[in-house]
Amino acid sequence: MSTxxxxxxxxxSETDAETEPASKGDERRAExxxxxxxxxxxxxxxxxxxxxxxxxxxxxxxxxxxxxxxGKQEPRFDTFHVPFTKGMTVLDALMYARDTYDSSLTFRHSxxxxxxxxxAMFVNGGQKLACKTQxxxxxxxxxxxxxxxxxxxKDLVVDMEHFYDQMEAVEPYFQTNEYPDGELEEQRQxxxxxxKIKMSTRCIWCGAxxxxxxxxxxxxxxxGPAAINKAYRFAMDEREGEDIKQKRLEIIEQEHGVWRxxxxxxxxxxxxxxxxxxxxxxxxxxxxxxxxxxxW
Amino acid sequence: xxxxxxxxxxxxxxxxxxxxAAQEAGxxxxxVSKLHPVRSHTGAAEGGIxxxxxxxxxxxxxxxxTMKGSDYLGDAPAVEALCQESPEEVIRLEHWGxxxxxxxxxxxSQRPFGGLSFPRTTYAGAETGHQMLHTMYEQVVxxxxxxxxxxxxxxxxxxxxxDPAERTCHGVVGYDIQSGEIxxxxxxxxxxxxxxxxxxxxxxTTNAVANTGDGVAMAYRAGVPxxxxxxxxxxxxTLPSTGVLISEGVRGEGGxxxxxxxxxxxxxxxxxxxxxxxxxxxxxxxxxxxEVNEGRGIEDEYVHLDMRHLGEExxxxxxxxxxxxxxxxxxxxxxxxxxxxxxGQHYAMGGIETNEFGExxxxxxxAAGECACASVHGANRLGGNALPELIVFGKRAGRHAAGExxxxxxxxxxxxxxxxxxxxxxGVEVGDTGGSGTAAADGGAVATDAEGVLGAAVDRxxxxxxxxxxxxxxxxxxxxxAVQETMTDNVNVFREEGRxxxxxxxLREAREAYEEVAVSDPSRTFNTDLIHTIETRNILDLAxxxxxxxxxxxxxxxxxxxxxxxxxxxxxxxxxTLISWNDGEPELWYKPVVLEGExxxxxxxxxxx
Numbered sequence: 001m002s003t004x005x006x007x008x009x010x011x012x013s014e015t016d017a018e019t020e021p022a023s024k025g026d027e028r029r030a031e032x033x034x035x036x037x038x039x040x041x042x043x044x045x046x047x048x049x050x051x052x053x054x055x056x057x058x059x060x061x062x063x064x065x066x067x068x069x070x071g072k073q074e075p076r077f078d079t080f081h082v083p084f085t086k087g088m089t090v091l092d093a094l095m096y097a098r099d100t101y102d103s104s105l106t107f108r109h110s111x112x113x114x115x116x117x118x119x120a121m122f123v124n125g126g127q128k129l130a131c132k133t134q135x136x137x138x139x140x141x142x143x144x145x146x147x148x149x150x151x152x153x154k155d156l157v158v159d160m161e162h163f164y165d166q167m168e169a170v171e172p173y174f175q176t177n178e179y180p181d182g183e184l185e186e187q188r189q190x191x192x193x194x195x196k197i198k199m200s201t202r203c204i205w206c207g208a209x210x211x212x213x214x215x216x217x218x219x220x221x222x223x224g225p226a227a228i229n230k231a232y233r234f235a236m237d238e239r240e241g242e243d244i245k246q247k248r249l250e251i252i253e254q255e256h257g258v259w260r261x262x263x264x265x266x267x268x269x270x271x272x273x274x275x276x277x278x279x280x281x282x283x284x285x286x287x288x289x290x291x292x293x294x295x296w
Numbered sequence: 297x298x299x300x301x302x303x304x305x306x307x308x309x310x311x312x313x314x315x316x317a318a319q320e321a322g323x324x325x326x327x328v329s330k331l332h333p334v335r336s337h338t339g340a341a342e343g344g345i346x347x348x349x350x351x352x353x354x355x356x357x358x359x360x361x362t363m364k365g366s367d368y369l370g371d372a373p374a375v376e377a378l379c380q381e382s383p384e385e386v387i388r389l390e391h392w393g394x395x396x397x398x399x400x401x402x403x404x405s406q407r408p409f410g411g412l413s414f415p416r417t418t419y420a421g422a423e424t425g426h427q428m429l430h431t432m433y434e435q436v437v438x439x440x441x442x443x444x445x446x447x448x449x450x451x452x453x454x455x456x457x458x459d460p461a462e463r464t465c466h467g468v469v470g471y472d473i474q475s476g477e478i479x480x481x482x483x484x485x486x487x488x489x490x491x492x493x494x495x496x497x498x499x500x501t502t503n504a505v506a507n508t509g510d511g512v513a514m515a516y517r518a519g520v521p522x523x524x525x526x527x528x529x530x531x532x533x534t535l536p537s538t539g540v541l542i543s544e545g546v547r548g549e550g551g552x553x554x555x556x557x558x559x560x561x562x563x564x565x566x567x568x569x570x571x572x573x574x575x576x577x578x579x580x581x582x583x584x585x586x587e588v589n590e591g592r593g594i595e596d597e598y599v600h601l602d603m604r605h606l607g608e609e610x611x612x613x614x615x616x617x618x619x620x621x622x623x624x625x626x627x628x629x630x631x632x633x634x635x636x637x638x639x640g641q642h643y644a645m646g647g648i649e650t651n652e653f654g655e656x657x658x659x660x661x662x663a664a665g666e667c668a669c670a671s672v673h674g675a676n677r678l679g680g681n682a683l684p685e686l687i688v689f690g691k692r693a694g695r696h697a698a699g700e701x702x703x704x705x706x707x708x709x710x711x712x713x714x715x716x717x718x719x720x721x722x723g724v725e726v727g728d729t730g731g732s733g734t735a736a737a738d739g740g741a742v743a744t745d746a747e748g749v750l751g752a753a754v755d756r757x758x759x760x761x762x763x764x765x766x767x768x769x770x771x772x773x774x775x776x777x778a779v780q781e782t783m784t785d786n787v788n789v790f791r792e793e794g795r796x797x798x799x800x801x802x803l804r805e806a807r808e809a810y811e812e813v814a815v816s817d818p819s820r821t822f823n824t825d826l827i828h829t830i831e832t833r834n835i836l837d838l839a840x841x842x843x844x845x846x847x848x849x850x851x852x853x854x855x856x857x858x859x860x861x862x863x864x865x866x867x868x869x870x871x872x873t874l875i876s877w878n879d880g881e882p883e884l885w886y887k888p889v890v891l892e893g894e895x896x897x898x899x900x901x902x903x904x905x
Contacts, residue, residue, distance in 0.1 A: 069819045087537050087627065099773040103825040104817030108335075110504040113540045113625060115426055116335040132624045153474065154822040160332070173434035174393025184349065184383055186390040188402030194395055201395050201427060205334050239393065 059141040091130035107156035117204030127208035127270040147211040170231040200233035209267035221256040225267035225277040232280040300326040303483040308336030309686030310665025311490030312432035317694030326442040337504040341425025342543035344417035346680035347382040355379040366674025367854035368900040372893035373706040374670035382684035394431040411576040417680040422617040453753035460519030465661035466746040476820030480750040486697030489663040499780035501641040502541040511667040513834035521874040523669040524646035526845030532580035534640030544679040547573040551603040555592040575905035578855040581639035600634035645673040654693025657710035664693040675854020718884035720848040724800040728880030769814030772829040792859035
């Protein structure tokens with residue numbers, strides 16, 4: 001049951017009334033129908049209350065906002081009571097609420113398995129991927145909001161453009177000046193080196209880190225943890241040459257680069273792929289210092 | 297209106313590769329996708345990319361394995377192209393920086409996979425698709441290719457000649473999810489559909505929520521036949537509660553399947569006496585369900601996949617992602633206990649009929665990747681053959697669309713001299729219900745010049761959106777879940793005539809219900825209710841074609857098992873199923889499979905593993 005249901009009932013009883021011709025018998029029948037509708041509404045309200053009290057349902061408080069729709073232009077929270085099933089995730093609960101109670105409830109999601117990075121949200125005060133957050137691990141009511149420090153487009157959807165811009169500002173593509181001879185020859189890479197960059201290549205661009213970062217919140221030009229991690233992924237890849245590493249260090253050393261990080265570890269804490277973001281930023285700071293000493 | 301030389305619809309593996317190839321061939325390219333590229337479902341692929349990279353291996357062996365795996369329903373020219381070009385494409389990915397798993401000598405690692413005669417599956421842990429998707433998107437960023445992300449393509453702009461083979465595609469109609477803007481995208485040289493899978497036709501699937509087969513349905517309604525739709529791969533190892541995929545890499549590395557009696561049933565019950573767990577996917581899926589049906593399943597639902605004996609070090613090195621998936625989505629610890637698995641919808645072997653360059657029968661319209669059927673997978677796809685298909689055929693379609701000379705195709709499209717009408721009578725009416733919105737000729741237009749055709753398609757899309765937003769009616773979600781339920785219950789691993797017919801009747805009902813569909817969210821901003829409602833129509837068209845194909849094909853081949861027909865019938869059925877929309881009256885027909893390769897003919901043999 002949701003806050004939306006009584007409204008729907010109202011709408012259907014209005015339609016009934018409009019199509020009613022105006023004879024006395026018809027009026028009586030209309031009155032009867034109106035009372036039946038009232039009783040139905042009351043019953044639904046009671047059921048909703050019962051469901052709310054029932055332990056096998058979970059209560060969600062979901063942020064709602066739509067710049068275009070009357071009644072949603074002022075942000076508000078809607079309450080949904082969703083039947084709990086074992087293994088239910090926050091995403092499952094949101095999908096249930098949308099498909100059962102209110103089809104306008106809006107959030108991004110696709111793969112359902114923590115690899116597409118679409119459904120990072122602010123759940124009970126922390127940045128989480130909705131699809132890999134178990135309801136059973138959360139305190140009720142479960143409060144679901146859009147990612148902080150990003151502009152809200154609608155409900156739980158935020159504008160990701162700024163995040164994408166930062167990701168693309170670090171020349172996020174492999175560069176090298178020499179390839180092996182021979183048409184079907186791969187570049188060689190040590191297992192150790194592959195292992196070194198492995199965690200950094202797991203980023204799914206969900207934006208949780210950027211949203212959790214105080215520095216990014218205060219400095220809109222800060223590259224942010226995800227973009228710096230992307231730079232790390234290439235700077236540490238031995239297949240790129242020294243000269244390219246040089247260029248990469250210059251990019252991340254700029255005014256809004258690695259030196260802005262104050263090692264608060266909030267990005268590392270929220271990363272759903274367990275990437276040691278802060279460690280990567282720190283390591284790049286050390287590399288940058290070493291690099292600068294070289295030219296002293 | 298936006299205008300480019302080549303417009304690529306979809307930004308997963310095939311779309312990204314197509315866009316890069318078209319740009320390298322000199323075209324001005326744009327990608328239009330309902331998701332941002334890195335959200336595409338290529339990213340969920342786990343196991344790897346088959347490529348004959350080593351001296352002891354050969355593309356010929358890869359082609360042989362693929363033809364056998366296809367149960368001799370793959371077209372040899374397409375299969376050979378896949379196997380010949382996969383090695384150079386894999387090396388290209390490596391040169392673009394893709395972080396493959398490595399051997400001690402620093403070369404890329406390969407592992408065994410089901411149905412392969414050589415360990416030729418190249419991989420990056422158990423997250424090969426994620427690494428491939430991101431590596432290719434990086435190249436798209438590097439090249440500055442225009443991407444219209446979160447634009448849902450609603451329709452194709454195609455001329456309306458009677459014969460689909462005479463039609464021309466001039467572009468697509470897109471809906472900007474963010475703003476609600478509807479706009480034409482004129483494609484001067486070609487449109488490439490790369491919209492991926494159609495798993496949402498079923499309810500237990502490894503596919504993403506976005507995999508609604510949009511491109512296949514659009515092409516179908518514009519007059520391109522759908523090919524071999526009845527061949528759906530059910531992956532043997534998906535998590536029971538969510539359908540999340542557990543990579544074949546687990547079995548490739550030595551993982552073992554057990555039933556409730558603790559028997560290694562693949563051997564002990566004789567399903568695959570040579571290859572056991574590494575038999576082809578269709579074989580393993582049927583074995584698992586047979587175990588469950590005969591009372592040897594666990595909780596009457598699934599079997600166990602055990603990898604504990606591989607040891608923590610090897611698991612962490614090569615299958616780490618599997619540990620996270622089993623833990624996060626099933627609460628199982630793969631290091632200390634076996635993982636519950638059961639078959640789940642995974643892949644559509646069929647799709648938009650194309651030749652080996654990705655061309656469809658409509659001039660200027662191409663398709664590549666899972667949405668296309670070239671056909672390289674025939675009746676059953678081998679593990680590790682989907683990712684090379686994306687890069688090989690994405691590249692080919694991109695080049696061809698950009699105007700590169702590529703020679704004569706050997707695989708035909710449309711009705712050549714050797715087509716054959718089907719004489720199957722369906723007990724239930726199929727096709728268009730004749731009501732508003734789902735009416736015929738989505739692709740057709742009276743105008744013949746590009747701008748006129750595109751303008752008319754935009755107007756129709758506009759009208760459709762206004763209609764859905766303004767009227768009152770049923771929510772699409774109940775219709776979609778009714779379709780998914782009946783498909784999962786009846787058009788699954790095991791199929792029988794009566795239940796397939798019932799499904800066709802259920803689908804008819806769903807089509808009729810869809811006549812009354814409406815969108816209750818009135819917003820123009822990020823209206824996912826509207827997008828899902830439009831997708832549900834695509835799901836309906838695909839589910840129907842799939843079921844029709846399954847009814848008509850009265851044999852057992854590859855992934856298509858029929859209770860009444862327990863043999864592969866080469867005499868009658870070495871042919872592809874095609875379904876043409878035919879302006880709302882679907883028509884079933886056949887064309888022969890091409891078994892003649894470059895230097896040899898692939899003679900059908902009995903298929904045992």
